[in-house]
Amino acid sequence: MMDCRYDRPAMARRFNTPLWSGLVLVFIAIFSYLFLFVRWPMTRDVPWTAFVLFVVALALMVIGFRRTERKVFASIVMTIGIGVMAFFTFGMLVISKLLPASQGSPAAGAKAPDFTLPDTNHHNVTLSQLVAMPGSNGVLLIFYRGYW
Amino acid sequence: MTPVAISVDTPEESRDLSTKAGYTFPILSDRNTDVIRKYDLLHKGGGMQGRDISRPAEFLVDRSGTVRWRNLTEDIRVRATPEKMLEQARTLRFQAPN
Numbered sequence: 001m002m003d004c005r006y007d008r009p010a011m012a013r014r015f016n017t018p019l020w021s022g023l024v025l026v027f028i029a030i031f032s033y034l035f036l037f038v039r040w041p042m043t044r045d046v047p048w049t050a051f052v053l054f055v056v057a058l059a060l061m062v063i064g065f066r067r068t069e070r071k072v073f074a075s076i077v078m079t080i081g082i083g084v085m086a087f088f089t090f091g092m093l094v095i096s097k098l099l100p101a102s103q104g105s106p107a108a109g110a111k112a113p114d115f116t117l118p119d120t121n122h123h124n125v126t127l128s129q130l131v132a133m134p135g136s137n138g139v140l141l142i143f144y145r146g147y148w
Numbered sequence: 149m150t151p152v153a154i155s156v157d158t159p160e161e162s163r164d165l166s167t168k169a170g171y172t173f174p175i176l177s178d179r180n181t182d183v184i185r186k187y188d189l190l191h192k193g194g195g196m197q198g199r200d201i202s203r204p205a206e207f208l209v210d211r212s213g214t215v216r217w218r219n220l221t222e223d224i225r226v227r228a229t230p231e232k233m234l235e236q237a238r239t240l241r242f243q244a245p246n
Contacts, residue, residue, distance in 0.1 A: 045226045127152075132211060141207040145194070
């Protein structure tokens with residue numbers, strides 16, 4: 001008797017494992033990209049690891065949605081998951097390509113504009129001196145975004 | 149061939165990076181983006197808190213100061229890999245970095 005009374009509502013509110021693991025997987029996909037896969041060009045240039053995990057996460061959430069009777073609640077969870085995935089995908093495919101045009105940068109064959117800048121010890125370094133240094137065979141200039 | 153890195157970071161910030169990563173090549177500090185502008189690489193408001201920074205770019209410059217190879221990316225996450233740059237340097241007969 002007692003078992004029946006307590007079991008039924010407990011059954012109805014059973015933890016929706018696929019739905020929640022789907023949502024958690026969305027965040028795992030994003031954080032694993034930002035902190036792990038971003039280190040290698042193969043997994044950084046196109047965040048396919050995140051996209052693969054997104055597909056699995058979406059499938060899990062759909063399974064969770066179909067299984068539950070609390071459709072409104074499940075659809076809220078799904079909306080959050082899909083929203084976060086859309087935001088990340090937008091950042092990767094659109095925001096990260098928002099670079100201003102660079103028509104004036106010296107192309108192959110052009111003279112590299114000379115400059116003098118301080119190094120990490122505040123010693124001035126001049127490009128024309130660097131390239132002409134004895135034993136030098138040219139310079140690879142790498143401009144990067146900074147702060148890491 | 150000597151690699152030379154340039155960013156808007158302070159010499160101190162670059163020194164931290166250099167020490168942590170064990171880099172031995174020069175890292176130059178272009179605080180006022182003067183050189184970044186000279187190379188037309190300014191990414192206005194592209195940094196944290198809307199700071200002006202450099203867009204990623206790589207140039208091979210020979211002994212006469214002439215650009216022999218240039219790589220401009222269309223995506224801040226996509227840059228020339230070290231392998232790609234070394235291959236370019238070899239093709240253009242630059243000596244490998246020491």
